[in-house]
Amino acid sequence: MKISYYPGCTLKNNAKNFEDSALCSLKTLGVEVEELHRWNCCGTVFSLATDDLIHHVAPIRNLIRVKEAKNDSVMTLCAMCYNTLKRANERVKSDPESLQKINDFMYREDITYKADVKVLHLLEILKNDISFKKISEKISKPLNNLKVASYYGCMLVRPEGIGFDDIENPVILDELMQILGASPVDFPYKVECCGAYQTVDKPEIIVERTHAIVDSARNNGADIIIVSCPLCAFNLDHRQKETLKKYPEFKHIPVLYFTQALAIALGCPKESLRFDLHYVDPKPILKEKGLIS
Amino acid sequence: MRINISRKNIKNSFVEKIIEISGQNLLHCYQCGKCSAGCPAVSEMDILPNQIIRFAQLGLKEELLKSKSIWICASCMTCNARCPKGINIAEVIEAIRLILLRKREDHVQIEKLSDDEKTEVPPIALVSNFRKFTS
Ligand code: SF4
Ligand code: SF4
Ligand code: SF4
Ligand code: SF4
Numbered sequence: 001m002k003i004s005y006y007p008g009c010t011l012k013n014n015a016k017n018f019e020d021s022a023l024c025s026l027k028t029l030g031v032e033v034e035e036l037h038r039w040n041c042c043g044t045v046f047s048l049a050t051d052d053l054i055h056h057v058a059p060i061r062n063l064i065r066v067k068e069a070k071n072d073s074v075m076t077l078c079a080m081c082y083n084t085l086k087r088a089n090e091r092v093k094s095d096p097e098s099l100q101k102i103n104d105f106m107y108r109e110d111i112t113y114k115a116d117v118k119v120l121h122l123l124e125i126l127k128n129d130i131s132f133k134k135i136s137e138k139i140s141k142p143l144n145n146l147k148v149a150s151y152y153g154c155m156l157v158r159p160e161g162i163g164f165d166d167i168e169n170p171v172i173l174d175e176l177m178q179i180l181g182a183s184p185v186d187f188p189y190k191v192e193c194c195g196a197y198q199t200v201d202k203p204e205i206i207v208e209r210t211h212a213i214v215d216s217a218r219n220n221g222a223d224i225i226i227v228s229c230p231l232c233a234f235n236l237d238h239r240q241k242e243t244l245k246k247y248p249e250f251k252h253i254p255v256l257y258f259t260q261a262l263a264i265a266l267g268c269p270k271e272s273l274r275f276d277l278h279y280v281d282p283k284p285i286l287k288e289k290g291l292i293s
Numbered sequence: 294m295r296i297n298i299s300r301k302n303i304k305n306s307f308v309e310k311i312i313e314i315s316g317q318n319l320l321h322c323y324q325c326g327k328c329s330a331g332c333p334a335v336s337e338m339d340i341l342p343n344q345i346i347r348f349a350q351l352g353l354k355e356e357l358l359k360s361k362s363i364w365i366c367a368s369c370m371t372c373n374a375r376c377p378k379g380i381n382i383a384e385v386i387e388a389i390r391l392i393l394l395r396k397r398e399d400h401v402q403i404e405k406l407s408d409d410e411k412t413e414v415p416p417i418a419l420v421s422n423f424r425k426f427t428s
Contacts, residue, residue: 014415044421045368048387050316055424080417158370167374193333193369197421200414201401205337205365231417238413 002034003125004071006062008081009041015078015230017274021263022077022122024272028263029130029138033075036065044080045197046087053098053105059088060102063117064109073118075125077259079229083155086119086162121156122259123172123228124164132179140267142181146289148261149187149222150174151213153232157191167191173226173258180265189216194235206239207246214240214253223285225255233257238279254282264291302352307392311349314388321378322346328372328382338362342372342382349385363389364400364426394428401426 011019026033039062047055062085066074076082092099093115103112126135150173157163157170165172170191174184192213195206213236217225227233237255244250260273260282270292275282286292302308312319322343329341340348340360348357357363363386372382390400401422411419 008417009420010415010417014417041416041420043424044417045424048368048381048384049314049391051314052391078417080421154369154371158374160374191371193367193371195334196367196369197418197425198365198367199418200406200410200422201426202365205334208336209333230415231421234415234418 002032002071004066004069004074005033005035006039006042006066006074006076006081006085007035008076008078010230011077014277015233015257017277018077018230018233018257018259020272020274021257021268022259024268025259025262025266028266028268029135031125031130034069036062036069036074039065042081042084042088044084046084053101056088056091056098057102057105059085060092060113061106061109063089063119064106064111064113066117067111067113072116073120075120075122077122077228079121079153079155080231082119082121083162089115089117089119090162121164121228123156123176126176126262127172132175135176135262135266136179139180139265141265141291143177143261143265143291144181144289146182146286146291147185147221147223148174148177148182148226149185149217149220149224150177150190150226150258151187151217151232151236152190153227153229154191154193154196156228173228176258177226177261180261182261185217185220185222187217187220187222189213194232196231196235199231199235199239203239203242206235207243210236210239210243211247211250214243215250218251218253222253223289224261224282225253226258226261227255228258240280252280254278254280254285256282296351296353298351302354303350305352305354307354308349308352310392311385311388314391315381315384317381317385319346319350319380319385321380322350323378325377327375327377328380331371331375333369333371334362334365334367337365342366342386345386345389346380346382349389357389358393362386368425390425394426397428399427403427
């Protein structure tokens with residue numbers, strides 16, 4: 001059976017490197033995925049208000065699309081999409097009255113949603129369904145000698161019950177990097193927020209966070225930082241430009257999606273890596289380690 | 294800072310609104326400070342997360358509505374994850390933001406953002422920013 005895939009809006013432009021590398025990796029692993037038909041933006045952030053049902057309509061509508069595709073689970077890549085879809089789903093699962101209202105609101109949909117879709121993140125699928133063992137058998141270019149700081153941020157791990165790893169000390173990315181042959185480094189800032197959407201109107205806040213987070217990775221010996229969220233990627237990579245302006249002694253480190261590291265190890269062609277979308281060029285360090293030509 | 298504590302303030306409609314929107318019991322907080330200790334944004338805040346809860350308990354409406362902190366919080370959920378009393382502080386802060394946003398008092402004026410500010414960031418940043426800071 002094909003896995004239903006929800007891309008979300010940023011994976012189609014700024015984070016095309018995330019999407020292309022993920023899809024190439026899955027193909028190499030022999031997993032068939034199919035993008036949802038007529039998906040819509042999930043709204044990015046889960047509404048925290050008790051009385052704000054309208055903002056759960058967008059994520060729930062996407063879950064109806066999964067049922068239309070005759071599937072019972074959906075794969076996400078973006079950590080924020082994952083969080084929003086999963087939390088909205090949990091909310092209506094535990095609150096039939098809200099579910100009823102949202103269904104009533106979407107009366108033109110052919111399917112009445114029954115809160116029966118499972119929202120999964122690619123990392124869970126890699127670990128639980130495909131298995132890290134099978135991945136290790138398919139590796140053609142182990143990431144030897146590459147020191148990696150895995151950044152989890154917020155939305156992959158919090159709140160408790162939504163994330164699929166320990167909320168204070170997640171390890172799944174480090175485990176994956178180890179399977180790929182890389183060496184994870186200790187990284188105390190791995191679950192510290194990058195400042196998220198403050199990047200639009202208060203980029204000076206992001207400069208401070210990026211400075212602290214990237215410096216910590218460097219001080220622990222990392223060659224690259226690994227992320228799973230396009231907003232983390234933008235803040236930690238592109239905002240290094242403004243960070244350097246404020247802190248002249250600051251040193252750049254490339255930021256990669258975990259799927260790009262996976263794609264390199266699985267021997268995906270370089271077109272799927274899309275390094276042209278990065279601010280800090282990852283090519284020099286990857287060439288130095290003999291991982292790309 | 295000098296604060297007048299009164300029954301009237303503690304039971305005012307502003308406090309009731311916060312409790313209603315956030316779904317949190319403010320009186321559970323015993324001011325341990327753990328939320329503020331782990332918050333990555335405290336250096337830019339004027340009222341710290343534990344103080345936000347205390348101010349809300351006391352009904353200090355003006356102080357909360359004009360505080361910078363409610364717009365500095367990035368809903369990273371670190372405070373929620375660590376509160377020993379199970380209080381969702383991020384939800385309380387969202388409720389205070391919403392009290393303003395629902396009166397159309399937007400924090401970000403989209404028309405005032407320059408083209409550069411809008412085009413340099415990815416869609417995920419714009420959508421989340423406008424969801425949090427506009428009505
Ligand atoms: S969370 Fe972001 S990337 Fe995902 S669909 Fe929504 S805005 Fe797009
Ligand atoms: S963008 Fe920041 S707030 Fe969002 S998931 Fe990434 S680290 Fe967390
Ligand atoms: S961690 Fe919880 S109990 Fe402690 S000050 Fe913060 S809100 Fe109050
Ligand atoms: S959710 Fe807001 S208040 Fe809580 S730790 Fe994060 S930034 Fe601080």
